[in-house]
Amino acid sequence: MSNVKQKPVIRMIDVKKRFGDNEVLKGIDLDVYQSEVVCIIGGSGSGKSTMLRCIDFLETYEGGEITVEGKMIGYGSDNAGNLKPLPKHQVQKDLRNVGMVFQQFNLWPHKSVLENVMAPLMLVAGFSRAEAKEKALAALTKVDMAHKADVFPGTLSGGQQQRVAIARALAKEPRILLFDEPTSALDPELVGEVLKVMRQLAEEGMTMVIVTHEMGFAAQVSDKVIFLADGRIEEQGPPSELFANPTSPRLKAFLATWSERNGTL
Amino acid sequence: MDLTLFVTYGPQLLKGVMFTLYVCGGALVIGLLLGMLLCIIGRSGNRALYVFYRLYITLFRGTPLLVQIYLVFYGGPFVGLEFSEIQVGIGGLGLYTAAYFAEIFRSGFQSIPKGQIEAATDLGFSRSQTFFHVSLPQMFAGVLPTLVNQTILLVKESAILSVITVPEMTTAATRMSTETFSVIEPYLFLGFTYWLITFTLSRAARRVETRLTAYIAAR
Amino acid sequence: MFDLGVVWEYRGALLNGLWMTFWISGISIFFGFIIGALICQARRAENPVIRGLATVYISALRGTPILIQLAIIFFFLPLAGINIPSILAAIIALSLNSSAFQAEILRGGFQMLPKGQLEAAWDFGFSRWQSLIHVELPQVARNTLPALVNDAIDIIKNSSLISTIAVTELMRVAQQYSSTTYRPIEFFIAAGLLYLVLTTAVSQAGQYLERRLSYR
Numbered sequence: 058m059s060n061v062k063q064k065p066v067i068r069m070i071d072v073k074k075r076f077g078d079n080e081v082l083k084g085i086d087l088d089v090y091q092s093e094v095v096c097i098i099g100g101s102g103s104g105k106s107t108m109l110r111c112i113d114f115l116e117t118y119e120g121g122e123i124t125v126e127g128k129m130i131g132y133g134s135d136n137a138g139n140l141k142p143l144p145k146h147q148v149q150k151d152l153r154n155v156g157m158v159f160q161q162f163n164l165w166p167h168k169s170v171l172e173n174v175m176a177p178l179m180l181v182a183g184f185s186r187a188e189a190k191e192k193a194l195a196a197l198t199k200v201d202m203a204h205k206a207d208v209f210p211g212t213l214s215g216g217q218q219q220r221v222a223i224a225r226a227l228a229k230e231p232r233i234l235l236f237d238e239p240t241s242a243l244d245p246e247l248v249g250e251v252l253k254v255m256r257q258l259a260e261e262g263m264t265m266v267i268v269t270h271e272m273g274f275a276a277q278v279s280d281k282v283i284f285l286a287d288g289r290i291e292e293q294g295p296p297s298e299l300f301a302n303p304t305s306p307r308l309k310a311f312l313a314t315w316s317e318r319n320g321t322l
Numbered sequence: 323m324d325l326t327l328f329v330t331y332g333p334q335l336l337k338g339v340m341f342t343l344y345v346c347g348g349a350l351v352i353g354l355l356l357g358m359l360l361c362i363i364g365r366s367g368n369r370a371l372y373v374f375y376r377l378y379i380t381l382f383r384g385t386p387l388l389v390q391i392y393l394v395f396y397g398g399p400f401v402g403l404e405f406s407e408i409q410v411g412i413g414g415l416g417l418y419t420a421a422y423f424a425e426i427f428r429s430g431f432q433s434i435p436k437g438q439i440e441a442a443t444d445l446g447f448s449r450s451q452t453f454f455h456v457s458l459p460q461m462f463a464g465v466l467p468t469l470v471n472q473t474i475l476l477v478k479e480s481a482i483l484s485v486i487t488v489p490e491m492t493t494a495a496t497r498m499s500t501e502t503f504s505v506i507e508p509y510l511f512l513g514f515t516y517w518l519i520t521f522t523l524s525r526a527a528r529r530v531e532t533r534l535t536a537y538i539a540a541r
Numbered sequence: 542m543f544d545l546g547v548v549w550e551y552r553g554a555l556l557n558g559l560w561m562t563f564w565i566s567g568i569s570i571f572f573g574f575i576i577g578a579l580i581c582q583a584r585r586a587e588n589p590v591i592r593g594l595a596t597v598y599i600s601a602l603r604g605t606p607i608l609i610q611l612a613i614i615f616f617f618l619p620l621a622g623i624n625i626p627s628i629l630a631a632i633i634a635l636s637l638n639s640s641a642f643q644a645e646i647l648r649g650g651f652q653m654l655p656k657g658q659l660e661a662a663w664d665f666g667f668s669r670w671q672s673l674i675h676v677e678l679p680q681v682a683r684n685t686l687p688a689l690v691n692d693a694i695d696i697i698k699n700s701s702l703i704s705t706i707a708v709t710e711l712m713r714v715a716q717q718y719s720s721t722t723y724r725p726i727e728f729f730i731a732a733g734l735l736y737l738v739l740t741t742a743v744s745q746a747g748q749y750l751e752r753r754l755s756y757r
């Protein structure tokens with residue numbers, strides 16, 4: 058699906074990020090093209106979440122640059138050509154085509170399922186109530202959750218909540234979706250229903266960046282797998298190569314540990 | 323502001339502060355003892371005693387302290403007992419605080435893991451041994467910060483006793499105000515002194531709390 | 542000896558007092574909430590000066606007796622050339638006092654909110670204001686409701702102290718008639734019961750609201 062001649066929709070160039078003394082990203086380079094599915098794997102604390110959150114500017118980054126659809130995220134040049142932080146609303150505007158799905162769903166518990174999906178449509182996109190409702194129901198139907206439109210998220214199972222969260226992200230018709238371990242908070246038997254929705258989105262051509270521990274899913278769905286270790290991209294490539302013939306010792310060790318726990322891919 | 327006023331009235335104000343501490347101390351003792359008694363009554367399992375407990379709590383927590391103070395103040399003579407203002411003050415404040423303490427104790431007992439009591443019984447502790455050696459210390463450790471906070475409220479509420487002219491610090495400062503026609507000095511003195519007492523107590527509460535969390539985390 | 546019949550004669554005056562207690566407390570709780578919400582935001586502000594001022598405000602009002610606060614407002618404002626009726630002084634004192642307590646309660650509520658809720662709001666392009674109104678406040682209000690109701694009850698009980706600056710609310714009425722009729726016990730019991738009715742009603746209403754607002 059990837060097309061190298063196209064311009065990347067997400068481009069990270071030498072991105073660096075530190076928390077105090079802890080250098081978490083030590084220079085990340087990544088291109089994600091239209092309709093590509095990129096999975097990020099790696100050990101705990103390797104910086105996967107941080108990398109994803111930098112794209113959505115939930116974390117600031119202090120070195121390198123991230124561009125989404127050609128626009129640099131978070132910073133702009135002033136007249137003298139120096140980079141300076143952009144105002145928040147500008148960043149939000151530049152990220153309008155990016156949606157994020159969180160490990161903990163982060164649905165708003167005081168709003169019904171329908172209201173959760175409608176709120177951004179009405180408050181940010183400026184749709185009327187009727188339009189928002191129509192779009193929201195369409196998005197919920199897509200993840201097979203329309204029948205729960207009127208209940209509060211707290212009454213749903215984890216898998217159902219995550220599907221609602223995906224619907225909420227889909228309703229704003231994003232061109233890029235970011236997922237941070239979308240199935241890690243779920244009971245094993247609920248993982249499948251969420252992965253099914255994500256697989257469907259991939260088939261429809263959604264550009265997706267997914268942090269995941271589901272190697273089987275990554276192998277089947279992704280165009281490119283990134284293995285992150287210690288804040289660097291240790292190895293990357295199409296899943297067929299990366300999983301079959303890992304070259305770096307750390308990736309080999311990582312995959313070996315994974316197979317030990319979960320069986321072979 | 324005329325600071326020389328404090329030279330003249332210093333001794334009286336200081337005496338007032340001592341009386342505030344004295345009254346609060348007395349009320350604290352009554353509150354703790356009566357509160358514990360009430361709590362035991364409430365948890366005894368006897369239906370009638372429990373109704374009495376709830377009634378006490380509801381009445382003393384649902385009405386203003388001022389009303390209660392007046393009732394103690396006029397109630398004594400009404401049933402033929404003579405109390406001094408100070409006795410009324412300590413008693414009234416104590417009865418009131420006991421209701422809050424009792425509820426605090428109750429929640430403290432409730433949060434002790436059941437297994438601990440069972441373990442004590444298994445080890446052959448008698449009921450009173452279990453109570454004094456297991457339940458009581460645990461309960462106190464759990465509720466100490468809340469107890470201190472309630473004591474802070476007690477100190478602030480004690481200002482109300484000036485209404486029945488208990489010679490505590492608010493009364494002393496009010497007298498200074500009427501005698502000298504000054505307002506700023508006595509009331510700033512009051513504000514600052516009460517704040518100092520409550521601030522000190524709340525700092526102490528925080529220290530106790532960090533100690534306790536360390537102890538609980540260490541377990 | 543004990544004769545509640547005397548009280549019955551003056552029931553009109555007592556009920557008027559109760560009404561006064563009710564609306565003064567209500568207004569004070571309302572303004573206390575508005576001011577408290579603002580103070581809470583100031584307490585959470587990034588600017589250290591604003592945060593410091595809010596901390597001092599909260600500490601001063603929570604650390605001193607409301608009786609003293611009442612006297613300070615009642616006596617100090619005229620010194621500054623501001624003459625206001627005692628009812629207004631009472632409302633100001635009760636509101637300010639309540640605002641400090643409500644600010645701390647609300648702050649606790651904000652601290653309890655999972656950070657991810659706000660990250661989701663950011664991701665969907667909510668402005669800070671929208672995120673406050675549509676995501677944070679409704680949840681904070683719901684989570685802090687029991688504590689806020691307790692504060693409301695405290696304000697009702699503390700409103701009895703405004704009798705000391707001659708506002709004719711329930712307590713003042715009871716004092717007046719207990720001295721004219723020499724029946725203090727009866728009048729203070731009656732006043733106590735009326736306060737009890739009010740505080741119980743508020744606590745019941747709070748529990749009802751809590752059930753209604755539960756999103757489970």
Ligand SMILES: Nc1ncnc2c1ncn2[C@@H]1O[C@H](COP(=O)(O)OP(=O)(O)OP(=O)(O)O)[C@@H](O)[C@H]1O
Nearest residue numbers: 076077079081099100101102103104105106107108
């Ligand atoms: N807000 C923060 N403040 C300080 N340090 C942080 C913060 N967030 C993450 N870190 C640190 O950054 C490093 C990378 O964290 P990150 O969450 O990106 O790891 P991860 O690869 O997503 O791990 P996991 O698989 O456990 O989710 C860790 O050492 C973590 O402790």
Ligand SMILES: [Mg+2]
Nearest residue numbers: 105106107238
């Ligand atoms: Mg992570």
